[in-house]
Amino acid sequence: MHSPEISNLIQLIGKLPGLGQRSGRRIALHMLNNKEIILKNVLDALTQAYENIKACTVCGNLDTTIPCTICASLKRDQKILCIVESVADLWAIERSKTYAGYYHVLGGLLSAIDGVGPDRLHLHNLHQRIEQGVDEVILSLSATVDGQTTLHFVANHLKNFPNIKITTLSHGVPVGGELDYLDDGTLTVAFSGRRTIAA
Ligand SMILES: [Zn+2]
Known part of the structure; x- marks a missing residue:
């Protein structure tokens, strides 16, 4: 036809x-x-x-420059690194204007069902980034099974850094919810009430 x-x-x-x-x-x-x-x-x-448009080799964000505008900014808090699954989540957090540190985009979540292992995540430069003076890593991942599996994996991956605080978003993130779907108010509450999972 x-x-x-x-x-x-x-x-x-x-x-x-x-x-x-x-x-x-x-x-x-x-x-x-x-x-x-x-x-x-x-x-x-x-x-x-x-x-x-390219993926930033530092954080995984999408931008026309490498490093991206966020990584290149000197106005952000260099002591905080927020780990997210995707650029969509980074955008959601930026929209909420609740966070002013840097990001690290994993580019996916570990998934037993979909056969996604750690080698598929953007982790190779994470240690190096943390060594540059990070005090706190926020694991801002979905409350899904894959999100929580990934959260524990990354937390374990960072256990060589006993002096950094590892936090996660507080309640307010619905189970099975994905960050991109949260309204800005909920995201702000989840960020401000974040809790430490390891110190
Ligand atoms: Zn970047």
């Missing part, structure tokens, strides 16, 4: 997170009906993103 070009576009859009084939058809048609205003701008934005 469609030309291969249109079918391909629908397929690609429909496979994006949160969408499906029905959304794929609607979005593809909307873009094709507004070629100059929407399709062209989306194309330019995608090209820009493809060419310029």
Whole structure:
């Protein structure tokens, strides 16, 4: 029914997170009906993103510069490092304006079911970063099984640093909840009431 070009576009859009084939058809048609205003701008934005946005080799954040804007900032608290699963979580915390330290993005969670082991997480430079004067590591991970498994793994991974405080977010994070879905108020409460899990 469609030309291969249109079918391909629908397929690609429909496979994006949160969408499906029905959304794929609607979005593809909307873009094709507004070629100059929407399709062209989306194309330019995608090209820009493809060419310029990279993962920060220090923290794993996405930005146009390496180190990223957050890592390069001198205004943040160098003594605190917040470990998160994904850039989505980093964005959620930044939106809440409740935290002003640095980040470390793991790029995933350990998962027995999905076969994700420690080698798949961004951990290689974590020790080195902590040695640069970090006092507190906040393990800001989801309250899911995988989030908690990862939390204990990373806490154990850091046991060579007896002088740093390892904290985790307080209650307020719903079980099975993911940080990106929390409202800013809940995230602020979870951050301010964080508790020490090892000292
Ligand atoms: Zn960075």
